[in-house]
Amino acid sequence: MKKHGIAILGFGVVGGGVADLITNNREEIKSYLGCEVEIKRILDLRDFPSSPFSSLVTHDFTDVINDEDVDTVMEMMGGSHPAYEYTVASLKAGKNVITSNKEVVANFGDEFVRIAKEMGVSYRFEAAVGGGIPVINPLLGCVRQNKIHEVRGILNGTTNYILTKMFTYGDSFENALADAQAKGYAEANPAADVEGTDACRKITILTALATDKLYDVKTVHTEGITGIRKADVLAAEKLSHKIKLLGRCIAEDGVNYVMVCPFLLPSDSPLSTVSGVYNAVEVVGDPLGNVMFYGQGAGAGATASAVVGDLLPIIAYGSENPIVPGFNRVSTPADEAFLRFESKKYIALPKGNEEKVREIFGNVDFIESEECAFITECESEARTNESLEAIGVPCLSKIRFL
């Protein structure tokens, strides 16, 4: 039976999960891939003296590059550097690269795909969005014959867990975050999750897959959930809505509106039923209608499943990958269009501003609340900003409706 040699870069949670999957599911992998997968090298700064893989560990990346038996490099280090350098070097050495690292895909995906094509190898990253959920392969392989109107998703499990706690148990953001940290769902430094950075990288990748345009992540309008207050949860419940942090890319008349921010979702929206650490991605296309992919968006096992799954097309069809994402880097900032993005919004101002709101926003719907809370017409970001400026009092909350 053929053997396919792999190297694991980064022997942390996901890298360890991949090693476990390859060990525990040896039979499934053999029958699935028609080929054995053998771990040849593991690159990490640490040693793992008590691991059954300890003899494979190296601290020197050139050991990976120079090993002719390594067909595919699995990069699970996270971060941009040295993941970027190692990816480029691996591809240039004629090795396929599979990654779970959304940061490096969002920042440099266009370059990796170009080099991979030149070298006749594959660069694949199913695990970078939605953990174990098949999202990228179905998006690339099953739906692009449609006119894609929108890709939207709950792309970060930590923030979805926190919001679920706030809705189910009435927790404050601070308490829900502390609970997520205690359970290991949130990092000690949770900024990348709660401020939306992680979701922003993922929606940037999904946007590139759906529209062929790769935006600079720094230009994507990104709000996290740190500003969501108990009063907002109460207001949402009064409206029978839930608040979810969504990444969205809406393609309309040649314009892409790309954003990460909390949204108010009606209870019949499929995404509103996605709870806890689960993720989901919804694609809306013509004539497809809407389809949704749902599952565990993180965790060693689920992510490892996606990483190892990316071997199948490489082994079945060969290294050369004709179904590549159209990662065309665009210089237009993504948030340029965002000011023209139209939505209904829930807005909370300090009590006592009702008269001014009526005067400036017109005939809005007020929500029963201890604050001056109301719902705007469907209007552009620019318009809402102007109105709020004209009112001239601090805005306590502004949350868009889906």
Place this chain on the structure above:
Amino acid sequence: MKKHGIAILGFGVVGGGVADLITNNREEIKSYLGCEVEIKRILDLRDFPSSPFSSLVTHDFTDVINDEDVDTVMEMMGGSHPAYEYTVASLKAGKNVITSNKEVVANFGDEFVRIAKEMGVSYRFEAAVGGGIPVINPLLGCVRQNKIHEVRGILNGTTNYILTKMFTYGDSFENALADAQAKGYAEANPAADVEGTDACRKITILTALATDKLYDVKTVHTEGITGIRKADVLAAEKLSHKIKLLGRCIAEDGVNYVMVCPFLLPSDSPLSTVSGVYNAVEVVGDPLGNVMFYGQGAGAGATASAVVGDLLPIIAYGSENPIVPGFNRVSTPADEAFLRFESKKYIALPKGNEEKVREIFGNVDFIESEECAFITECESEARTNESLEAIGVPCLSKIRFL
């Protein structure tokens, strides 16, 4: 630009949807496939004098077979015959075949896959399960490196619509069915839907994809929803559960439990939130956890999307398809194992049998009801059947818990 010629067999709802998609999304298809798709022939018994495609219509299948410009035959006739004969002839003529016809896949999939392999062409059927939802390609292409414990799904939109109406509006089965027929969701003769036959074909296909075993559909334990009464809906609501018609294949210690029947689902089950004509398929694997694919399970546009989507791997990778389902036909009847399948069950008997139930079923939980309704322990089908026989009164309802 390259051209890929197709023939449409059956110019009904789905066939028409495919022609519309190819016409309306010409640009998307070109950029997606890197190739133009051209309809060369349309086979139907009818003429379509007012259709823009009227000149392509033929009543003679040999026109399709003899047309060298037809690379791929799309079979959307439904039924086993002559779909079977046309599929075999097309494959043997060296043409790829794509189908939306679950009946012919469930009955003859093994033979088609074998002939396709011999001829170096593709046989693909994404549209046969879940309409527009990518299910089969992700199942074949993304998750088989896991130990698959279960594939289960809401596989029929008509019955899900009827059950949703019964739960949301308290409709009787008869009224909900009449409404579904009025809206065009159910056929005049709804037997294949409401008796579970359609779902049975689909779970037979999914079972073959997940376990490599193709069972005779006639041996799969199949119950429909015709026996679901208002009293059952009320009992389910008392338990905060919903009733859904599920196809399930549970793989446990080398045994496959394959079935189609109504189940009681707790409200936190992802499948319980799937309403109306939507379908969803959930896959449970190790270390993947559970993932779900959700969307429109029928309709011209959604199904056409899946049919046309199956062209991508053919055009990108060539006709020869190394990722084929392990359609190994097994002679063991699927329902042989079913008698050993264990589940908790809700059972309703005529009022007044409480004493007998306690005597024979032991310490069960009774549900407040005008009937003698109770919940059994988790026990085998055989055991429950024996107990019911011993009680010897007509069973009004027996619905399993998920």
